[in-house]
Amino acid sequence: MLKIFNTLTKKKEKFxxxxxxxxxxxxxxxxxxxxxxxGHARTFIVFDIIKRYLEYxxxxxxxxxxxxxxxxxxxxxxxxxxxxxxxxVERMIQLMHQDFLCLNLKNPDHEPRVTKCIxxxxxxxxxxxxxxxxxxxxxKDILFSIKKYNSYGMLSRRIxxxxxxxxxxxxxxQFNQSDDFVLWKHRINKSDPHWISPWGPxxxxxxxxxxxxxxxxxKNGVNIHGGGIDLLFPHHENELAQLKSIKSSxxxxxxxxxxxxxxxxxxxxxxxxxxxxxxDLLKKYDPEVIRFYVLSTHYRHPLIFIEKxxxxxxxxxxxxxxxxxxxxSSIINSDYKIKLRNTFxxxxxxxxxxxxxxxxxxxxxxNLSQYITKIKKSxxxxxxxxxxxxxxxFGNILGLLNHDPKxxxxxxxxxxxxxxxxxxxxxxxxxxxxxxxxxxxxxxxDIIRKKLLKLGVTxxxxxxxxxxxxxxxx
Ligand SMILES: [Zn+2]
Numbered sequence: 166m167l168k169i170f171n172t173l174t175k176k177k178e179k180f181x182x183x184x185x186x187x188x189x190x191x192x193x194x195x196x197x198x199x200x201x202x203x204g205h206a207r208t209f210i211v212f213d214i215i216k217r218y219l220e221y222x223x224x225x226x227x228x229x230x231x232x233x234x235x236x237x238x239x240x241x242x243x244x245x246x247x248x249x250x251x252x253x254v255e256r257m258i259q260l261m262h263q264d265f266l267c268l269n270l271k272n273p274d275h276e277p278r279v280t281k282c283i284x285x286x287x288x289x290x291x292x293x294x295x296x297x298x299x300x301x302x303x304x305k306d307i308l309f310s311i312k313k314y315n316s317y318g319m320l321s322r323r324i325x326x327x328x329x330x331x332x333x334x335x336x337x338x339q340f341n342q343s344d345d346f347v348l349w350k351h352r353i354n355k356s357d358p359h360w361i362s363p364w365g366p367x368x369x370x371x372x373x374x375x376x377x378x379x380x381x382x383x384k385n386g387v388n389i390h391g392g393g394i395d396l397l398f399p400h401h402e403n404e405l406a407q408l409k410s411i412k413s414s415x416x417x418x419x420x421x422x423x424x425x426x427x428x429x430x431x432x433x434x435x436x437x438x439x440x441x442x443x444x445d446l447l448k449k450y451d452p453e454v455i456r457f458y459v460l461s462t463h464y465r466h467p468l469i470f471i472e473k474x475x476x477x478x479x480x481x482x483x484x485x486x487x488x489x490x491x492x493x494s495s496i497i498n499s500d501y502k503i504k505l506r507n508t509f510x511x512x513x514x515x516x517x518x519x520x521x522x523x524x525x526x527x528x529x530x531x532n533l534s535q536y537i538t539k540i541k542k543s544x545x546x547x548x549x550x551x552x553x554x555x556x557x558x559f560g561n562i563l564g565l566l567n568h569d570p571k572x573x574x575x576x577x578x579x580x581x582x583x584x585x586x587x588x589x590x591x592x593x594x595x596x597x598x599x600x601x602x603x604x605x606x607x608x609x610x611d612i613i614r615k616k617l618l619k620l621g622v623t624x625x626x627x628x629x630x631x632x633x634x635x636x637x638x639x
Contacts, residue, residue: 167222167518169389170465172397172420173320177520180419182388188219188226189383193375193392193400194276196233197257198242201264202440203470204426204433208393210456211423211464211521213270214563215389218517221562229382230273231375232258234280235358235368250358264443268452269564275382279374282381283360286369289377290348290362292411299348307349307364309372311340314406320420321398346403348373372403379408386416394422394465395432424467433470441470451576453565454479460523460563481527485534485556486570491541492553501551509533509552513559523563530560575623591622595633603629 167180182188192212195205209230216228233239234254243253258278279286290307293299298313311317317340347370352359359366369377379387392401401420408415425432428439446455458478462468509529516525533556540549560566598613617624617633624631 167218168520169419169421170520171418172422173417175322178419182224184223184225188224188388189386190216190226190228190389190391191375191379191383191387192228192230192273192390193396194230194232195261196236196238196371197254197261198236198238199257199435199440201261201443202426202433203443203446203468204393204440206264206268206443206446206455207426207459207464207468208391208423209265209270210268210459210564212391212421214460214523215391215421215521216271217562217564218521226274227382228271228273229275229277229378231378232261232276232278233371233374234258234278236371240357260444264447267447268443268455269567277378277381279369279378280358282374282378283369285381286373286377287349287360287362289373289380289407289411293348293407296410298410301364302345305351305365306347306367308345309348309403309407309410310342311344311346311406312342314410316409317406318402320405321402323398323402344399346370346372346399348407372400373407375400375404376407379404380411380415387418389419389421390417391421391423394424397422421464423464424462426468426470428470446475450475450479451482451573453567453573454482456564457482457527461527463524464521481531482565483574484538485530485560485566486568486573488534488538488541489553489556489566489570490574491549492557492570493546493550494554496546496550497554498547498551501547505548506552506555509536509555509559517562526559526563530556530563530565533559591617591633595622595624595631598624599630602626602631 168177169180170177190212192209195201212228212230216226219226235250239254240250243250246253248256290299293309298310299307300310302308317323323340349362349364350367350370351364352366352368357368359368379390390401390404405417408417426441427433428441431437431439433439433441443455450458454475458475459468461474461478509532513526513529516522516529519525533552537549537552537556540552543549557566594613594617598610598617601607601610601613614624622633624633
């Protein structure tokens with residue numbers, strides 16, 4: 166049975182829901198003020214896997230991921246580019262979608278933009294007013310009153326920490342009025358984007374947007390709420406406080422948080438100028454390599470980003486694809502040597518059921534691939550193909566092994582250096598072909614070109630000397 170670590174209870178808990186009910190998943194999306202970085206890629210790859218795995222288990226899911234398309238940072242970035250926020254936001258969303266498409270992320274079922282949910286946000290704030298949790302401050306902003314909500318700090322355990330620090334003095338709260346947060350920001354500059362509300366022109370605060378969107382799509386509660394660990398406090402604490410304040414029975418069963426990406430001992434952040442953009446990585450690495458790399462660290466642990474480790478992932482993935490080069494889907498038998506095959510299956514699914522232990526699951530893919538490589542050399546073709554099919558099936562659950570091995574290995578981002586012996590043969594053949602070309606013996610040159618192709622080598626003709634590239638082992 167699947168167990169998931171729940172940030173709310175700080176325990177691994179059984180994921181026990183009826184297969185007849187839809188699993189509601191809400192993940193805080195991107196604030197579109199800049200291009201997506203590896204931190205975004207990590208978080209959304211993790212939730213992509215979670216959705217895929219739940220669907221594999223037989224659950225139907227409803228996945229909502231919002232887009233924050235209004236924010237101080239967005240207004241600042243648009244002004245800097247001398248663009249209207251509308252034009253800027255459209256462009257950034259398009260670029261974000263390109264990145265996500267390349268990363269092979271499944272589309273969410275709904276991707277609401279905050280600016281399209283303004284009425285829902287206003288109604289939510291009105292409910293908070295009705296329940297006496299909202300007030301207008303001296304700047305005409307609308308704020309949430311933390312002291313009126315008794316369970317504030319429940320999710321991030323801020324109150325408990327405070328109690329421990331104060332020798333278990335339960336009556337003390339570490340929060341005061343200065344921690345109250347904005348629900349609706351009053352317009353200051355006439356030129357700023359704004360919407361009309363009962364409290365005058367303005368725009369929503371950040372935290373309220375997620376609560377209002379969750380309330381709009383998931384009236385009956387949420388099974389999984391996710392995001393990066395940096396959102397736990399105050400963003401998720403505030404989201405929960407708002408939702409519980411309008412409906413105390415509102416339930417978010419599992420809170421799942423993805424660890425940070427660390428670069429040179431620092432959290433990756435734009436202010437530290439150490440961001441690694443998704444599109445820069447995609448220029449050098451196949452999306453499956455990025456995915457494999459991300460999944461090789463457990464989602465709750467910090468991911469220490471070191472680029473050479475991406476190369477290591479690339480080599481591992483290449484080896485896995487190489488082991489599948491002779492796979493023939495017409496030579497399989499679903500029951501063949503099932504006992505042996507089940508040992509890999511059992512290991513793979515027990516890793517996934519243990520709080521999505523993808524590093525372990527990736528290791529099992531490697532082990533299975535190594536086993537298949539050994540079988541390839543024996544005469545048990547049926548076992549080779551049946552195990553290869555299993556390997557592809559497990560890989561697909563992780564969003565991997567979606568390509569034909571030959572095309573994957575020959576793609577520009579995935580050159581595999583051939584072994585020395587093969588390399589010598591290839592070099593000799595290429596040079597021999599050059600001589601035939603120089604002597605206009607086109608037929609012979611073509612025969613060698615085809616031979617090279619069989620070895621997984623393509624040649625590019627440049628005047629007298631050709632170059633070869635995109636090599637894979639055969
Ligand atoms: Zn959120």
